[in-house]
Amino acid sequence: MPTLLRIDSSPLGDGASFSRQLTGEFVEKWKMTNPSGRVVIRDVTATQLSPINAEWIGAAYAPKGSLTPRQRGVLALSGVLIAELKTADEFVIGVPMHNFSIPAALKLWIDQIARVGETFSYENGAAAGLLHNKKATFLVASGGVYDQGTPGFALNFVEPYLRSLFSFIGVKETTFISTSGTARHRFGVDRGTILQPALASIQGQLQTA
Numbered sequence: 001m002p003t004l005l006r007i008d009s010s011p012l013g014d015g016a017s018f019s020r021q022l023t024g025e026f027v028e029k030w031k032m033t034n035p036s037g038r039v040v041i042r043d044v045t046a047t048q049l050s051p052i053n054a055e056w057i058g059a060a061y062a063p064k065g066s067l068t069p070r071q072r073g074v075l076a077l078s079g080v081l082i083a084e085l086k087t088a089d090e091f092v093i094g095v096p097m098h099n100f101s102i103p104a105a106l107k108l109w110i111d112q113i114a115r116v117g118e119t120f121s122y123e124n125g126a127a128a129g130l131l132h133n134k135k136a137t138f139l140v141a142s143g144g145v146y147d148q149g150t151p152g153f154a155l156n157f158v159e160p161y162l163r164s165l166f167s168f169i170g171v172k173e174t175t176f177i178s179t180s181g182t183a184r185h186r187f188g189v190d191r192g193t194i195l196q197p198a199l200a201s202i203q204g205q206l207q208t209a
Contacts, residue, residue: 002037004030005088009044009106010096010141018141018182018191019094022198026092026139029206040084042109049077049108060115078112085113090135091171093162097142101157110165119169129170136166137175137205139198143183177201 006027010017014024027039059071060078067075085091095102102110113119121128138159146156159176166174179198185191 002034002090003088004034004037004039005084005091006039006041007044007091007093007106007109008041009094009103009109011045011103011105012096017094017096018179018195019096019139021195022139022141022177022179022202023092023094025199026137026202026206029202030090030092033206040088042081042084044105044109045103047077047105047109049105049112051108052111060117064117078115078118081109081113082115082118085119085131085134088134090137092137092139095138095140095158095162097140097146097156097158100146100155102161114165114169127168129168131170134171135173135175136171137177137202138162139177139179139202141179141182143181145180147178147180175205177205 004027006023008017008020008023010019012020014020031037031039055071056074056078059067059074062071093106095106098104116122119130121130140158142156142158144152146152146158148156148159163174163176177198179195181189182194185194
């Protein structure tokens with residue numbers, strides 16, 4: 001039974017967030033092509049994520065067999081989040097662009113799941129990703145236009161960062177689908193018109209999957 005992990009990172013609710021609408025549409029289309037599949041939802045804005053600190057780092061790099069009860073507690077949430085990634089066959093991640101990069105909540109989640117011995121390791125002095133045979137689709141919403149091939153792409157730190165990070169932890173098959181110019185909605189452009197290209201891309205991707 002295939003498992004899809006849906007991750008949302010917009011601080012806006014379902015009715016206002018473009019990225020949440022896209023992840024919701026992706027899930028519905030995915031269910032049609034995977035009727036026996038399972039969907040796990042992780043809203044990182046509703047998860048109590050704290051910045052990593054010295055104690056977390058010490059616990060993450062300590063030998064597993066020597067962890068104290070406190071260290072195990074410090075790493076407990078990280079373990080839950082990593083287990084969701086390991087269990088899933090596929091990820092769909094909604095990402096609103098915030099100041100040319102990813103939302104703070106998504107970065108906090110990444111800091112919890114990018115963990116030595118769990119999602120990456122060092123072999124002969126080189127880093128090696130440990131999440132194999134996974135694929136990720138990133139649904140990116142931005143107020144302006146920052147797509148590849150446009151002048152604004154120089155300011156797009158969302159796609160290069162996420163592509164590099166997920167490759168680092170072993171996820172080589174990544175797809176980015178963008179909804180650009182969402183700010184037009186404030187000036188009367190129909191929401192459906194803005195979303196249509198991304199929705200068509202989602203439909204095409206899942207039909208050929």
